[in-house]
Amino acid sequence: MHLDVYTLFIFELYILILLTGVMLFAWIGGRRDPTLGLMALMLAFATAGTQLSSMRSDVNDIIPVLFSNLLILLCYGIMWSAVRVFTGRRIILPGVLAGPLIWAFFCLSPDFYHSLSQRILLTSILTAAYTLMTTVELWHVRRQLNVTFWPALPLSLFHAGFYLMRPVFDDGLPYAEMAGRHSSGFFAILIFEAILYAICLTFIILAMVYERGQLSYKLASLRDPLTGVGNRRAFLEFGNELIRKRKNCTLPLQLMLFDLDNFKKLNDQYGHAGGDSALIFFCSIVNSLLEKKDVFARIGGEEFACLTSQPKEQAIKMAETIRFRLAQSSQHNIPMTVSVGIAFSDLNQDTISHLLIQADHALYRAKSAGKNRIELS
Numbered sequence: 001m002h003l004d005v006y007t008l009f010i011f012e013l014y015i016l017i018l019l020t021g022v023m024l025f026a027w028i029g030g031r032r033d034p035t036l037g038l039m040a041l042m043l044a045f046a047t048a049g050t051q052l053s054s055m056r057s058d059v060n061d062i063i064p065v066l067f068s069n070l071l072i073l074l075c076y077g078i079m080w081s082a083v084r085v086f087t088g089r090r091i092i093l094p095g096v097l098a099g100p101l102i103w104a105f106f107c108l109s110p111d112f113y114h115s116l117s118q119r120i121l122l123t124s125i126l127t128a129a130y131t132l133m134t135t136v137e138l139w140h141v142r143r144q145l146n147v148t149f150w151p152a153l154p155l156s157l158f159h160a161g162f163y164l165m166r167p168v169f170d171d172g173l174p175y176a177e178m179a180g181r182h183s184s185g186f187f188a189i190l191i192f193e194a195i196l197y198a199i200c201l202t203f204i205i206l207a208m209v210y211e212r213g214q215l216s217y218k219l220a221s222l223r224d225p226l227t228g229v230g231n232r233r234a235f236l237e238f239g240n241e242l243i244r245k246r247k248n249c250t251l252p253l254q255l256m257l258f259d260l261d262n263f264k265k266l267n268d269q270y271g272h273a274g275g276d277s278a279l280i281f282f283c284s285i286v287n288s289l290l291e292k293k294d295v296f297a298r299i300g301g302e303e304f305a306c307l308t309s310q311p312k313e314q315a316i317k318m319a320e321t322i323r324f325r326l327a328q329s330s331q332h333n334i335p336m337t338v339s340v341g342i343a344f345s346d347l348n349q350d351t352i353s354h355l356l357i358q359a360d361h362a363l364y365r366a367k368s369a370g371k372n373r374i375e376l377s
């Protein structure tokens with residue numbers, strides 16, 4: 001089958017312009033996520049590089065050969081940077097420029113420049129290297145990503161593998177054809193692979209950025225903005241989850257309900273800002289004592305709850321440490337105490353609501369008995 005070289009180039013260009021538009025639209029229309037901005041830049045450079053490449057009329061045309069590959073290698077550096085930015089890392093500019101500079105440096109040698117097979121070998125190695133570096137970035141932070149990133153892995157591995165194999169199969173098309181030699185048809189495969197890779201990569205990155213945006217909205221809806229700990233909704237959601245998990249094993253659960261004493265008076269005396277910093281300070285004490293699985297949240301104005309699977313005695317000890325540390329400390333000379341009610345759950349059919357009621361009864365007794373104390377349900 002004979003495929004016209006320029007038709008293939010126009011087809012690739014058309015797809016790349018379309019993808020650049022999609023990425024630009026997502027970047028401008030969304031929250032200006034830098035990953036999308038970099039991906040739009042990368043696709044724009046890929047379009048320019050492909051356009052330059054299509055302008056070759058001879059196998060050694062200096063401007064198209066030198067600059068098209070320079071631009072395309074820069075694209076891979078930008079793609080690597082986009083993934084680094086997505087994973088919360090900074091851009092390494094020397095790394096971005098290394099590929100294009102290595103290419104330009106080799107092109108200074110006439111022997112290299114006039115050997116099509118050597119040029120194919122170098123660009124293929126550099127392309128595979130950037131693609132593998134991008135894969136490693138994702139793999140490195142896979143546990144912290146919290147988004148569906150795995151489709152990017154086989155895609156990148158396939159692309160890197162394809163370019164590592166390219167020197168074996170590529171006989172320098174379409175430029176051999178331009179020079180009047182017979183073509184093997186590999187060029188068509190090369191273009192189709194590039195188009196497929198660009199389309200898949202664009203939509204995988206878009207999906208990852210979109211999913212992370214959704215997740216950050218969800219997390220914001222579960223967090224108390226003043227103290228940074230979970231809110232009532234988070235407590236009910238994660239608390240019920242802990243209870244559900246507990247039903248599959250025999251973990252004990254204890255619910256501690258904290259209510260800061262005389263908070264209205266504290267607000268009147270030290271102002272609302274003083275009250276706010278007291279709430280933050282209280283959370284810092286609790287946070288320093290929590291275990292990984294404990295669920296702690298601000299469930300009301302000056303009311304906090306902690307669900308823990310620590311043993312009974314351990315939970316009482318933790319509540320006592322919190323009460324003691326708060327009473328001993330003086331945040332900006334603001335005297336603070338806390339009353340605590342603790343409910344214990346040994347029954348598998350307990351619910352968060354039931355434990356909250358039990359702990360509230362105990363808390364009521366702590367307040368009635370003079371505050372700054374712990375009562376058990």
Ligand SMILES: Nc1nc2c(ncn2[C@@H]2O[C@H](COP(=O)(O)OP(=O)(O)OP(=O)(O)O)[C@@H](O)[C@H]2O)c(=O)[nH]1
Nearest residue numbers: 259260261262263264265267272273275276301302
């Ligand atoms: N600074 C500040 N104050 C808050 C916040 N949320 C609630 N409050 C205040 O907390 C106070 C709670 O007052 P009360 O329910 O009467 O409780 P209390 O004064 O601590 O009395 P006891 O619980 O009996 O010790 C109210 O004055 C609320 O305005 C907040 O985010 N920041």
